[in-house]
Amino acid sequence: MKALITGVTGFVGSYLCRRLLDAGCEVVGLARSIKTDDNEIRLISCDVTDEAHLRKVLKKEKPDQIYHLAGSAFVPFTIKEPRVTYNTIVNGTLSLYEALRGLDVAPKVLFVGSAAVYGEGSGSAFKESDLMKPVNPYAGAKACADLISEQYANTYEMNIIRVRPFNHTGPRQSPAFVCSSFAKQVAEIEIGATSELTVGNLNVKRDFLDVRDVVDAYFLLMEKGVSGEVYNVSSQQAVSVSDLLDLLTQLSKVKSLNIEVDPNKLRHNETPVKFGDSSKIRKEIGWEPTHKIEQTMSDLLDYWRMFIREGKGWKGQ
Numbered sequence: 596m597k598a599l600i601t602g603v604t605g606f607v608g609s610y611l612c613r614r615l616l617d618a619g620c621e622v623v624g625l626a627r628s629i630k631t632d633d634n635e636i637r638l639i640s641c642d643v644t645d646e647a648h649l650r651k652v653l654k655k656e657k658p659d660q661i662y663h664l665a666g667s668a669f670v671p672f673t674i675k676e677p678r679v680t681y682n683t684i685v686n687g688t689l690s691l692y693e694a695l696r697g698l699d700v701a702p703k704v705l706f707v708g709s710a711a712v713y714g715e716g717s718g719s720a721f722k723e724s725d726l727m728k729p730v731n732p733y734a735g736a737k738a739c740a741d742l743i744s745e746q747y748a749n750t751y752e753m754n755i756i757r758v759r760p761f762n763h764t765g766p767r768q769s770p771a772f773v774c775s776s777f778a779k780q781v782a783e784i785e786i787g788a789t790s791e792l793t794v795g796n797l798n799v800k801r802d803f804l805d806v807r808d809v810v811d812a813y814f815l816l817m818e819k820g821v822s823g824e825v826y827n828v829s830s831q832q833a834v835s836v837s838d839l840l841d842l843l844t845q846l847s848k849v850k851s852l853n854i855e856v857d858p859n860k861l862r863h864n865e866t867p868v869k870f871g872d873s874s875k876i877r878k879e880i881g882w883e884p885t886h887k888i889e890q891t892m893s894d895l896l897d898y899w900r901m902f903i904r905e906g907k908g909w910k911g912q
Protein backbone atom coordinates (compact mmCIF):
# COMPACT_ATOMS: atom_id res chain seq x y z
CA MET A 596 0.00 0.00 0.00
CA LYS A 597 1.44 3.35 -1.02
CA ALA A 598 0.21 6.48 0.81
CA LEU A 599 0.93 10.05 -0.20
CA ILE A 600 0.65 12.83 2.42
CA THR A 601 0.38 16.50 1.47
CA GLY A 602 1.71 18.87 4.15
CA VAL A 603 3.80 16.03 5.56
CA THR A 604 6.28 18.29 7.39
CA GLY A 605 3.58 19.73 9.67
CA PHE A 606 2.78 18.57 13.23
CA VAL A 607 0.05 16.08 12.27
CA GLY A 608 1.94 14.94 9.15
CA SER A 609 4.81 13.59 11.25
CA TYR A 610 2.46 11.50 13.43
CA LEU A 611 0.47 10.25 10.45
CA CYS A 612 3.67 9.27 8.72
CA ARG A 613 4.78 7.20 11.73
CA ARG A 614 1.31 5.57 11.95
CA LEU A 615 1.42 4.56 8.28
CA LEU A 616 5.01 3.28 8.42
CA ASP A 617 4.15 1.20 11.49
CA ALA A 618 1.27 -0.32 9.52
CA GLY A 619 3.70 -1.34 6.78
CA CYS A 620 2.73 1.32 4.22
CA GLU A 621 5.14 2.93 1.83
CA VAL A 622 4.92 6.69 2.40
CA VAL A 623 5.62 9.55 0.03
CA GLY A 624 5.45 13.05 1.48
CA LEU A 625 4.82 16.32 -0.32
CA ALA A 626 5.93 19.62 1.18
CA ARG A 627 6.58 23.10 -0.18
CA SER A 628 10.07 23.17 1.23
CA ILE A 629 12.08 20.26 2.54
CA LYS A 630 14.52 20.97 5.35
CA THR A 631 15.26 17.49 6.64
CA ASP A 632 17.53 14.66 5.54
CA ASP A 633 15.50 12.14 7.49
CA ASN A 634 14.71 9.80 4.66
CA GLU A 635 12.58 7.17 6.29
CA ILE A 636 10.03 8.34 3.75
CA ARG A 637 10.48 9.82 0.30
CA LEU A 638 10.01 13.58 0.42
CA ILE A 639 9.08 15.49 -2.72
CA SER A 640 9.23 19.25 -2.86
CA CYS A 641 5.92 20.28 -4.45
CA ASP A 642 3.63 23.25 -3.90
CA VAL A 643 0.10 21.91 -3.54
CA THR A 644 -1.26 24.79 -5.63
CA ASP A 645 0.93 23.75 -8.61
CA GLU A 646 -1.49 21.52 -10.51
CA ALA A 647 0.93 20.60 -13.32
CA HIS A 648 3.63 19.53 -10.88
CA LEU A 649 1.10 17.61 -8.78
CA ARG A 650 -0.11 15.76 -11.90
CA LYS A 651 3.45 14.74 -12.75
CA VAL A 652 4.08 13.48 -9.20
CA LEU A 653 0.79 11.55 -9.07
CA LYS A 654 1.37 10.01 -12.49
CA LYS A 655 4.79 8.79 -11.41
CA GLU A 656 4.02 7.74 -7.83
CA LYS A 657 0.55 6.21 -8.41
CA PRO A 658 -0.43 6.27 -4.70
CA ASP A 659 -3.26 4.07 -3.44
CA GLN A 660 -4.18 6.63 -0.78
CA ILE A 661 -3.82 10.41 -0.41
CA TYR A 662 -4.04 12.15 2.97
CA HIS A 663 -4.58 15.81 2.16
CA LEU A 664 -3.32 17.86 5.13
CA ALA A 665 -1.61 20.83 3.47
CA GLY A 666 -2.54 24.36 4.53
CA SER A 667 -2.14 26.90 7.33
CA ALA A 668 -3.57 25.77 10.68
CA PHE A 669 -3.05 28.74 13.03
CA VAL A 670 -6.17 30.94 13.08
CA PRO A 671 -4.49 34.33 13.94
CA PHE A 672 -2.09 33.87 10.99
CA THR A 673 -5.02 33.25 8.64
CA ILE A 674 -6.72 36.44 9.86
CA LYS A 675 -3.58 38.39 8.91
CA GLU A 676 -3.12 36.50 5.64
CA PRO A 677 -6.54 35.55 4.20
CA ARG A 678 -5.31 35.40 0.60
CA VAL A 679 -2.44 33.03 1.43
CA THR A 680 -4.88 30.93 3.48
CA TYR A 681 -7.53 30.69 0.75
CA ASN A 682 -4.85 30.00 -1.83
CA THR A 683 -3.20 27.09 -0.02
CA ILE A 684 -6.37 25.51 1.34
CA VAL A 685 -8.93 26.16 -1.44
CA ASN A 686 -6.73 26.40 -4.50
CA GLY A 687 -4.52 23.60 -3.14
CA THR A 688 -7.49 21.26 -2.73
CA LEU A 689 -8.89 22.15 -6.15
CA SER A 690 -5.47 21.66 -7.76
CA LEU A 691 -5.13 18.23 -6.17
CA TYR A 692 -8.52 17.06 -7.48
CA GLU A 693 -7.95 18.58 -10.91
CA ALA A 694 -4.54 16.91 -11.08
CA LEU A 695 -6.18 13.58 -10.26
CA ARG A 696 -9.04 13.98 -12.72
CA GLY A 697 -8.18 12.42 -16.04
CA LEU A 698 -5.29 10.37 -14.68
CA ASP A 699 -5.58 6.60 -14.80
CA VAL A 700 -5.06 6.40 -11.03
CA ALA A 701 -8.00 6.58 -8.64
CA PRO A 702 -6.59 6.75 -5.13
CA LYS A 703 -8.78 7.06 -2.07
CA VAL A 704 -8.48 10.62 -0.69
CA LEU A 705 -8.95 11.75 2.89
CA PHE A 706 -9.67 15.47 2.93
CA VAL A 707 -8.68 16.83 6.34
CA GLY A 708 -11.02 19.73 7.08
CA SER A 709 -11.70 21.25 10.48
CA ALA A 710 -14.33 21.64 13.15
CA ALA A 711 -13.61 25.36 12.79
CA VAL A 712 -16.17 25.38 9.95
CA TYR A 713 -19.08 25.21 12.42
CA GLY A 714 -18.48 28.68 13.90
CA GLU A 715 -21.12 29.95 16.32
CA GLY A 716 -23.06 27.24 18.10
CA SER A 717 -25.97 26.90 20.51
CA GLY A 718 -23.86 25.39 23.29
CA SER A 719 -24.65 21.80 22.30
CA ALA A 720 -22.33 19.37 20.49
CA PHE A 721 -21.79 20.10 16.78
CA LYS A 722 -23.02 17.39 14.41
CA GLU A 723 -21.86 16.78 10.86
CA SER A 724 -25.32 17.91 9.66
CA ASP A 725 -24.94 21.36 11.27
CA LEU A 726 -24.56 24.33 8.95
CA MET A 727 -21.08 25.61 8.24
CA LYS A 728 -20.85 29.21 9.52
CA PRO A 729 -17.19 30.22 9.27
CA VAL A 730 -16.06 33.16 11.42
CA ASN A 731 -12.44 33.52 10.24
CA PRO A 732 -10.44 32.90 7.02
CA TYR A 733 -9.17 29.53 8.25
CA ALA A 734 -12.73 28.31 8.81
CA GLY A 735 -13.91 29.91 5.56
CA ALA A 736 -11.19 28.25 3.53
CA LYS A 737 -11.74 24.85 5.17
CA ALA A 738 -15.51 25.18 4.56
CA CYS A 739 -14.92 25.94 0.84
CA ALA A 740 -12.47 23.06 0.45
CA ASP A 741 -14.89 20.76 2.32
CA LEU A 742 -17.64 21.63 -0.21
CA ILE A 743 -15.26 21.24 -3.15
CA SER A 744 -14.40 17.77 -1.81
CA GLU A 745 -18.08 16.84 -1.53
CA GLN A 746 -18.77 18.15 -5.02
CA TYR A 747 -15.85 16.24 -6.63
CA ALA A 748 -17.01 13.04 -4.91
CA ASN A 749 -20.54 13.61 -6.29
CA THR A 750 -19.81 14.89 -9.80
CA TYR A 751 -16.74 12.90 -10.76
CA GLU A 752 -17.32 9.92 -8.46
CA MET A 753 -13.91 10.42 -6.95
CA ASN A 754 -13.32 8.46 -3.78
CA ILE A 755 -13.10 11.35 -1.27
CA ILE A 756 -13.81 11.03 2.44
CA ARG A 757 -14.04 14.21 4.53
CA VAL A 758 -13.05 14.58 8.18
CA ARG A 759 -13.58 17.50 10.60
CA PRO A 760 -11.23 17.17 13.56
CA PHE A 761 -11.66 19.26 16.71
CA ASN A 762 -8.61 20.71 18.56
CA HIS A 763 -5.70 18.34 18.96
CA THR A 764 -2.30 18.49 20.58
CA GLY A 765 0.71 16.46 21.64
CA PRO A 766 4.52 16.58 21.78
CA ARG A 767 6.15 18.61 18.98
CA GLN A 768 3.14 20.89 18.41
CA SER A 769 4.05 24.50 17.68
CA PRO A 770 3.94 26.74 20.79
CA ALA A 771 1.64 29.03 18.82
CA PHE A 772 -1.26 26.76 19.87
CA VAL A 773 -2.77 26.97 23.33
CA CYS A 774 -1.76 23.63 24.93
CA SER A 775 1.78 23.74 23.61
CA SER A 776 2.15 27.42 24.51
CA PHE A 777 1.11 26.80 28.12
CA ALA A 778 3.27 23.65 28.48
CA LYS A 779 6.33 25.41 27.07
CA GLN A 780 5.90 28.38 29.41
CA VAL A 781 5.42 26.10 32.44
CA ALA A 782 8.63 24.24 31.54
CA GLU A 783 10.46 27.60 31.26
CA ILE A 784 9.11 28.75 34.63
CA GLU A 785 10.28 25.46 36.22
CA ILE A 786 13.89 26.25 35.36
CA GLY A 787 13.54 29.95 36.27
CA ALA A 788 13.90 31.17 32.67
CA THR A 789 10.81 33.35 33.14
CA SER A 790 8.37 34.08 35.95
CA GLU A 791 5.22 35.02 34.06
CA LEU A 792 2.87 32.93 31.98
CA THR A 793 1.00 34.87 29.30
CA VAL A 794 -2.42 33.75 28.13
CA GLY A 795 -5.38 34.77 25.99
CA ASN A 796 -9.01 34.07 26.85
CA LEU A 797 -9.00 31.39 29.57
CA ASN A 798 -12.79 31.03 29.60
CA VAL A 799 -13.30 29.46 26.20
CA LYS A 800 -14.15 25.76 26.18
CA ARG A 801 -12.85 23.46 23.46
CA ASP A 802 -12.84 19.78 22.60
CA PHE A 803 -9.23 18.52 22.88
CA LEU A 804 -7.84 15.29 21.50
CA ASP A 805 -4.42 13.68 21.46
CA VAL A 806 -2.85 13.89 18.00
CA ARG A 807 -2.14 10.13 18.14
CA ASP A 808 -5.87 9.43 18.43
CA VAL A 809 -6.53 11.83 15.56
CA VAL A 810 -4.14 10.08 13.17
CA ASP A 811 -5.67 6.74 14.20
CA ALA A 812 -9.04 8.14 13.11
CA TYR A 813 -7.55 9.19 9.75
CA PHE A 814 -6.03 5.75 9.25
CA LEU A 815 -9.33 3.99 10.01
CA LEU A 816 -11.35 6.41 7.87
CA MET A 817 -9.10 5.67 4.92
CA GLU A 818 -9.85 1.99 5.39
CA LYS A 819 -13.56 2.09 6.26
CA GLY A 820 -14.90 5.59 5.49
CA VAL A 821 -17.60 6.07 2.85
CA SER A 822 -16.81 8.29 -0.12
CA GLY A 823 -18.66 11.62 -0.06
CA GLU A 824 -19.39 11.29 3.66
CA VAL A 825 -18.09 13.58 6.41
CA TYR A 826 -17.01 12.54 9.91
CA ASN A 827 -16.37 14.57 13.07
CA VAL A 828 -13.37 13.51 15.16
CA SER A 829 -13.83 14.68 18.74
CA SER A 830 -13.64 13.76 22.42
CA GLN A 831 -17.28 14.91 22.89
CA GLN A 832 -16.22 16.98 25.91
CA ALA A 833 -15.78 20.72 26.31
CA VAL A 834 -12.79 21.57 28.52
CA SER A 835 -11.99 25.16 29.46
CA VAL A 836 -8.57 26.52 28.59
CA SER A 837 -8.30 27.49 32.25
CA ASP A 838 -8.77 23.81 33.24
CA LEU A 839 -5.85 22.92 30.97
CA LEU A 840 -3.70 25.40 32.79
CA ASP A 841 -4.77 23.95 36.15
CA LEU A 842 -3.86 20.51 34.89
CA LEU A 843 -0.39 21.68 33.89
CA THR A 844 0.05 23.38 37.28
CA GLN A 845 -0.78 20.08 38.99
CA LEU A 846 1.74 18.25 36.78
CA SER A 847 4.40 20.86 37.40
CA LYS A 848 6.93 21.39 40.18
CA VAL A 849 5.82 25.05 40.24
CA LYS A 850 2.87 25.34 42.56
CA SER A 851 1.58 28.78 41.73
CA LEU A 852 1.80 30.60 38.45
CA ASN A 853 1.98 34.31 37.78
CA ILE A 854 -0.60 34.56 34.99
CA GLU A 855 -0.80 37.64 32.73
CA VAL A 856 -3.42 38.20 30.04
CA ASP A 857 -1.68 39.28 26.83
CA PRO A 858 -4.11 41.44 24.80
CA ASN A 859 -2.39 40.20 21.59
CA LYS A 860 -3.53 36.68 22.42
CA LEU A 861 -7.20 37.64 22.79
CA ARG A 862 -9.39 36.98 19.73
CA HIS A 863 -12.48 38.74 18.41
CA ASN A 864 -15.47 36.76 17.35
CA GLU A 865 -14.69 33.70 19.45
CA THR A 866 -17.19 30.89 19.92
CA PRO A 867 -17.34 30.46 23.74
CA VAL A 868 -18.05 26.72 23.82
CA LYS A 869 -17.21 24.26 21.09
CA PHE A 870 -17.36 20.49 21.18
CA GLY A 871 -18.32 17.80 18.76
CA ASP A 872 -20.64 14.84 18.45
CA SER A 873 -18.50 12.03 17.01
CA SER A 874 -21.04 9.21 17.33
CA LYS A 875 -20.93 8.66 13.55
CA ILE A 876 -17.24 7.70 13.40
CA ARG A 877 -17.55 5.75 16.66
CA LYS A 878 -20.52 3.68 15.42
CA GLU A 879 -19.69 3.32 11.74
CA ILE A 880 -15.89 3.12 11.81
CA GLY A 881 -15.22 1.79 15.30
CA TRP A 882 -12.87 4.62 16.33
CA GLU A 883 -12.61 6.04 19.79
CA PRO A 884 -9.90 8.04 21.53
CA THR A 885 -7.61 6.12 23.88
CA HIS A 886 -5.51 8.94 25.40
CA LYS A 887 -6.77 10.86 28.42
CA ILE A 888 -6.16 14.62 28.37
CA GLU A 889 -4.05 14.26 31.58
CA GLN A 890 -1.67 11.90 29.73
CA THR A 891 -1.47 14.13 26.67
CA MET A 892 -0.67 17.24 28.76
CA SER A 893 1.91 15.29 30.79
CA ASP A 894 3.63 14.08 27.59
CA LEU A 895 3.55 17.62 26.19
CA LEU A 896 5.10 19.09 29.35
CA ASP A 897 7.81 16.38 29.34
CA TYR A 898 8.51 17.17 25.69
CA TRP A 899 9.08 20.87 26.45
CA ARG A 900 11.20 20.06 29.53
CA MET A 901 13.47 17.91 27.35
CA PHE A 902 13.48 20.45 24.51
CA ILE A 903 14.54 23.24 26.87
CA ARG A 904 17.13 21.05 28.66
CA GLU A 905 18.73 20.37 25.28
CA GLY A 906 18.90 24.13 24.68
CA LYS A 907 16.97 23.98 21.42
CA GLY A 908 15.20 26.93 19.82
CA TRP A 909 11.80 26.41 18.18
CA LYS A 910 12.28 26.26 14.40
CA GLY A 911 9.18 24.32 13.40
CA GLN A 912 5.92 25.56 11.98
Ligand SMILES: C[C@H]1O[C@H](OP(=O)(O)OP(=O)(O)OC[C@H]2O[C@@H](n3cnc4c(=O)[nH]c(N)nc43)[C@H](O)[C@@H]2O)[C@@H](O)[C@@H](O)C1=O
Nearest residue numbers: 668670709710711761762771772773794795796799836860
Ligand atom coordinates in the same frame (compact mmCIF):
# COMPACT_ATOMS: atom_id res chain seq x y z
C1 LIG B 1 -10.26 22.93 15.28
C2 LIG B 1 -9.13 23.92 15.15
O1 LIG B 1 -8.34 23.85 16.34
C3 LIG B 1 -7.22 24.70 16.38
O2 LIG B 1 -7.59 26.06 16.28
P1 LIG B 1 -7.74 27.00 17.55
O3 LIG B 1 -8.96 26.59 18.31
O4 LIG B 1 -7.66 28.38 17.07
O5 LIG B 1 -6.43 26.56 18.40
P2 LIG B 1 -5.56 27.31 19.50
O6 LIG B 1 -4.84 26.25 20.22
O7 LIG B 1 -4.72 28.37 18.89
O8 LIG B 1 -6.65 28.03 20.43
C4 LIG B 1 -7.58 27.32 21.20
C5 LIG B 1 -8.36 28.28 22.06
O9 LIG B 1 -7.55 28.73 23.13
C6 LIG B 1 -7.70 30.13 23.30
N1 LIG B 1 -6.50 30.66 23.98
C7 LIG B 1 -6.44 31.17 25.22
N2 LIG B 1 -5.19 31.53 25.53
C8 LIG B 1 -4.43 31.22 24.43
C9 LIG B 1 -3.05 31.36 24.16
O10 LIG B 1 -2.27 31.85 24.98
N3 LIG B 1 -2.62 30.94 22.94
C10 LIG B 1 -3.48 30.38 22.01
N4 LIG B 1 -3.00 29.96 20.83
N5 LIG B 1 -4.82 30.25 22.25
C11 LIG B 1 -5.27 30.67 23.45
C12 LIG B 1 -7.91 30.64 21.90
O11 LIG B 1 -8.50 31.93 21.92
C13 LIG B 1 -8.80 29.54 21.32
O12 LIG B 1 -10.15 29.76 21.62
C14 LIG B 1 -6.29 24.40 15.23
O13 LIG B 1 -5.79 23.09 15.31
C15 LIG B 1 -7.02 24.56 13.92
O14 LIG B 1 -6.16 24.16 12.89
C16 LIG B 1 -8.29 23.77 13.94
O15 LIG B 1 -8.66 23.13 12.98
